[in-house]
Amino acid sequence: MDKAIKPKVGCCQRPICTGILFVCLIGGIAAVVCVTFLSPDVRGPTPPPPPAPLEWWQKTIIYQVYPRSFKDSNDDGVGDLRGVIEKLDYFRYLGVGAVWLSPFFTSPMRDFGYDVSNYTEVDAIFGNMTDFEELMTEAHERGIKIIIDFVPNHTSNESAWFEASRRSEEPYKDFYVWNNGTLLENGTRVPPNNWKSVFEGTAWQWDEARQAYYYHAFLASQPDLNYRNHAVREHIKEVLKFWLQKGVDGFRIDAIPHLFEIEDQSMDEPLGATNGFDPNLHKYIKNQPEIFDVVREWRSILDGFGGDRFLLAETVGIPQEARMQYYEAGSVPFFFDLIPLGGKASPCTKSLASCFMETIRDGVNISSGQWPNFVIGNHDNPRIADRMGIQYVDALNMILLTLPGTPTTYYGEELGMHGGDYRGLPPKDPYAITSNNPKENATEGSSLLLYKELASLRQNPAFMNSKIDIPDGDLNEQVLMYGRGTTRGERYLVMAFLGNATSKQLNASSWGLQGKVVFATKLGRRDHMVKLNNVTLNQGEGLVVHLEEVELQA
Ligand SMILES: *[C@@H]1O[C@H](CO)[C@@H](O)[C@H](O)[C@H]1NC(C)=O
Ligand SMILES: *[C@@H]1O[C@H](CO)[C@@H](O)[C@H](O)[C@H]1NC(C)=O
Ligand SMILES: *[C@@H]1O[C@H](CO)[C@@H](O)[C@H](O)[C@H]1NC(C)=O
Ligand SMILES: *[C@@H]1O[C@H](CO)[C@@H](O)[C@H](O)[C@H]1NC(C)=O
Ligand SMILES: *[C@@H]1O[C@H](CO)[C@@H](O)[C@H](O)[C@H]1NC(C)=O
Numbered sequence: 001m002d003k004a005i006k007p008k009v010g011c012c013q014r015p016i017c018t019g020i021l022f023v024c025l026i027g028g029i030a031a032v033v034c035v036t037f038l039s040p041d042v043r044g045p046t047p048p049p050p051p052a053p054l055e056w057w058q059k060t061i062i063y064q065v066y067p068r069s070f071k072d073s074n075d076d077g078v079g080d081l082r083g084v085i086e087k088l089d090y091f092r093y094l095g096v097g098a099v100w101l102s103p104f105f106t107s108p109m110r111d112f113g114y115d116v117s118n119y120t121e122v123d124a125i126f127g128n129m130t131d132f133e134e135l136m137t138e139a140h141e142r143g144i145k146i147i148i149d150f151v152p153n154h155t156s157n158e159s160a161w162f163e164a165s166r167r168s169e170e171p172y173k174d175f176y177v178w179n180n181g182t183l184l185e186n187g188t189r190v191p192p193n194n195w196k197s198v199f200e201g202t203a204w205q206w207d208e209a210r211q212a213y214y215y216h217a218f219l220a221s222q223p224d225l226n227y228r229n230h231a232v233r234e235h236i237k238e239v240l241k242f243w244l245q246k247g248v249d250g251f252r253i254d255a256i257p258h259l260f261e262i263e264d265q266s267m268d269e270p271l272g273a274t275n276g277f278d279p280n281l282h283k284y285i286k287n288q289p290e291i292f293d294v295v296r297e298w299r300s301i302l303d304g305f306g307g308d309r310f311l312l313a314e315t316v317g318i319p320q321e322a323r324m325q326y327y328e329a330g331s332v333p334f335f336f337d338l339i340p341l342g343g344k345a346s347p348c349t350k351s352l353a354s355c356f357m358e359t360i361r362d363g364v365n366i367s368s369g370q371w372p373n374f375v376i377g378n379h380d381n382p383r384i385a386d387r388m389g390i391q392y393v394d395a396l397n398m399i400l401l402t403l404p405g406t407p408t409t410y411y412g413e414e415l416g417m418h419g420g421d422y423r424g425l426p427p428k429d430p431y432a433i434t435s436n437n438p439k440e441n442a443t444e445g446s447s448l449l450l451y452k453e454l455a456s457l458r459q460n461p462a463f464m465n466s467k468i469d470i471p472d473g474d475l476n477e478q479v480l481m482y483g484r485g486t487t488r489g490e491r492y493l494v495m496a497f498l499g500n501a502t503s504k505q506l507n508a509s510s511w512g513l514q515g516k517v518v519f520a521t522k523l524g525r526r527d528h529m530v531k532l533n534n535v536t537l538n539q540g541e542g543l544v545v546h547l548e549e550v551e552l553q554a
C-alpha cells in the first residue's frame with residue numbers, strides 16, 4: 001500500500017507534469033480516500049488510537065477462595081459463606097478487588113463440590129441464600145467483585161435432573177449422554193466404546209433404572225450433561241441468569257474443554273489413550289469445535305447484564321489455537337502453564353528461571369487486544385511453597401503480580417502457606433487465616449506485607465497493561481528478568497534469583513546504568529540505587545528496579 005502511494009506523490013512534485021496533474025489529483029484523492037477509509041491501520045505516522053479504558057477484571061487481582069477450608073464462622077468445622085463475609089475487609093486491606101468462590105452449591109461432595117446437585121441452591125454446609133445475598137451486598141459495598149464457579153459439564157447423580165432422566169421423564173430424558181451399549185453374541189452387554197474417564201477406568205456407567213449406560217468424564221457420580229440437547233443449553237442459561245440477577249460479576253467455568261464428545265459414539269479412541277488430560281490422546285472427548293458456540297451463547301447472556309461481566313474458562317491441556325478461539329468467543333482462557341513448573345511432574349527440565357521465562361513467553365503469545373492472565377497455584381495442586389520451594393515464595397508472588405494481565409492468587413499464597421493438600425481429609429478448617437494474620441502482618445518484611453506492597457505497585461500504569469519486555473535468550477539461566485512499562489513513560493526491571501546458590505552476581509547493564517529499587521523481597525534494599533552492571537541477588541530474592549532514564553547527549 002505504502003509503495004503504491006509514493007510514486008504518485010513524487011510525480012506531482014515535478015514541475016512539468018501539469019498535464020497529468022488532474023490524473024495525479026484523482027489518484028491522490030483516491031489514495032487518501034483509500035488510506036483513510038479502507039485501511040486505517042497502514043496510515044504510518046498517525047499515532048495509534050489511545051487504548052480502550054481497562055475493564056475492572058483487567059485492573060484487579062483475582063483471589064480464589066475455597067469456601068470449605070477458608071473460614072469457619074459457626075465452629076462446625078467447615079468453612080462457610082459467612083466466613084468469607086468476615087474476611088471482606090481483609091481482601092480490601094490486601095488490595096484484592098475480585099474474589100472467585102469455588103463451588104458452594106448443593107452437592108453430595110463426592111468431588112468436593114464440583115459435583116453439583118442443584119445449581120441454584122447454596123449447600124447447607126456453607127449457609128443459605130440469604131448469606132450469599134449478604135455476601136454480594138457487603139462485597140460490592142467495598143468495591144469487591146464476586147466471581148462464582150460454574151460447573152456446567154456434569155451434574156451430580158443426585159441432581160433432580162438426573163433422577164428424572166434415568167426415569168426417561170421429559171424434558172430431562174436426553175439431558176445426559178445415554179447409550180444402550182453393545183450386545184455381544186454371548187448375551188453380555190458392554191459399553192459402546194473405549195472412552196476413559198479422567199479419574200479411573202471406563203467413562204460409561206450402567207444404570208439399572210434406565211437400562212442403559214451414561215457417560216461420565218469424571219466420577220461415576222458425575223454424569224455428563226448432553227450439550228447437543230437444546231433444552232440442556234436453555235436450562236444452563238437460566239442458571240447463569242439466576243446468578244447474574246443476584247449480581248455476580250462473572251463466572252469461572254470449570255472443565256470446559258470436556259463440554260462435548262464427538263457425536264458418533266461408535267468411535268473408539270486411539271489405542272494407548274489413558275486416563276488423564278492429555279489432549280492428543282483424547283481427541284474424541286475433548287476440545288470439540290461445538291464448545292465455542294456454547295461459550296458465545298453464554299457470553300451473550302452475560303452481555304445482557306452489562307458488557308463488563310467476566311467469563312474465565314478453565315482450559316487445562318488445550319492447544320494454542322484453541323486458546324485463541326476461547327478469546328474470540330468472548331471468554332478469557334485461564335493460562336495454567338506456570339503451575340506445574342518446578343514440581344515433580346514438571347514438563348520443563350531446565351532451571352526454574354528458564355522454565356518460567358519460556359512459559360511466560362507462551363502466555364503472552366496472543367493477539368493484540370487479547371488480555372493475558374497468569375496463575376501459579378490453585379485448589380487442584382499442592383501449595384507453591386511445597387511445589388517450588390518456600391525460599392522462592394515471595395519472589396514468585398512478585399513475579400505473579402508484576403506480569404502483564406490479570407493475576408490469580410489462591411488464598412493463603414499471600415502468606416506463603418504450605419502443607420495444605422486437604423483433599424481426602426475429613427471436613428475441617430485447616431487454614432484459619434485469622435490466626436495467621438495478626439502475627440503475619442505485624443512483621444515487617446513478611447510475605448503478607450510484601451504481597452500488599454506488590455498489589456499496590458501493580459496499580460501503576462507501567463504494570464497494568466499487556467506488554468512485557470522479555471530479553472532474547474537467557475542472560476542468566478538462574479535469574480528471571482523482564483521489563484515492564486508504558487510505551488512512553490516509566491520503565492521497570494523485574495529480577496528474581498531462582499537458583500540454588502546462596503547468592504548470584506550478575507551484569508544486567510543491557511537494561512541501563514542504574515535504577516532505584518522500588519520493591520525488594522528482602523529488607524534493607526528498598527529505595528537503594530543499584531548499579532545494573534553488578535547486581536547481587538541472594539537465593540529467592542526478587543527486586544523491582546525503577547530504571548533511570550539515560551540522559552542523551554544532544
Ligand atoms: C493486619 O490486618 C488487618 C486486616 O485483616 C488490619 O486491620 C490491621 O491493621 C493489620 N495490622 C497491621 C499491623 O498492619
Ligand atoms: C440463613 O442463615 C442465617 C445464618 O447464617 C440465618 O440467620 C437466617 O435465618 C437463614 N435464612 C434462612 C432463610 O434460612
Ligand atoms: C434447586 O433448589 C431450589 C431452591 O431450593 C428449588 O426451587 C429448585 O427446584 C431446585 N432445582 C432442582 C433442579 O432441583
Ligand atoms: C435403547 O434401548 C431401548 C430399550 O431399552 C430402546 O427403546 C431404544 O430405542 C434403544 N436406543 C437405541 C438408540 O437403540
Ligand atoms: C462374553 O464375551 C466377552 C468377550 O469375549 C467376555 O468378556 C465375557 O466374559 C463373555 N460372557 C459370558 C457370559 O460368557
Ligand SMILES: *[C@@H]1O[C@H](CO)[C@@H](O)[C@H](O)[C@H]1NC(C)=O
Nearest residue numbers: 110156157158219220221222
Ligand atoms: C451416585 O454414584 C455413587 C458412586 O457411583 C453411588 O454410590 C450412589 O449410590 C449414586 N447415587 C445415586 C442417587 O444414584
Ligand SMILES: *[C@@H]1O[C@H](CO)[C@@H](O)[C@H](O)[C@H]1NC(C)=O
Nearest residue numbers: 320321324361362364365366
Ligand atoms: C505463538 O503462537 C503461535 C500459534 O498461535 C505459534 O505458531 C508461534 O510459534 C508462537 N510464537 C512463539 C514465539 O512462541
Ligand SMILES: *[C@@H]1O[C@H](CO)[C@@H](O)[C@H](O)[C@H]1NC(C)=O
Nearest residue numbers: 342351352353389498499500
Ligand atoms: C536445586 O538443586 C537440586 C539438586 O541439585 C535440583 O534438583 C533442583 O532442581 C535445583 N533447583 C533449582 C531451582 O534450580
Ligand SMILES: *[C@@H]1O[C@H](CO)[C@@H](O)[C@H](O)[C@H]1NC(C)=O
Nearest residue numbers: 506507508509510532533534
Ligand atoms: C557488563 O557488560 C557490559 C556489556 O557486555 C560490559 O561492557 C561491562 O564491562 C560489564 N561490566 C562488568 C562490571 O562486568
Ligand SMILES: *[C@@H]1O[C@H](CO)[C@@H](O)[C@H](O)[C@H]1NC(C)=O
Nearest residue numbers: 505506507531533534535536
Ligand atoms: C561487584 O560488587 C561486589 C560487591 O557487591 C564486589 O565485590 C565486586 O568486586 C563487584 N564486581 C565488579 C566487577 O565490579
Ligand SMILES: *[C@H]1O[C@H](CO)[C@@H](O)[C@H](O)[C@H]1NC(C)=O
Nearest residue numbers: 153217224225255258259261
Ligand atoms: C463434560 O461433558 C461431556 C459430555 O457432555 C463429556 O464428554 C466431558 O468429558 C465432560 N467433562 C467433564 C469435565 O465432566
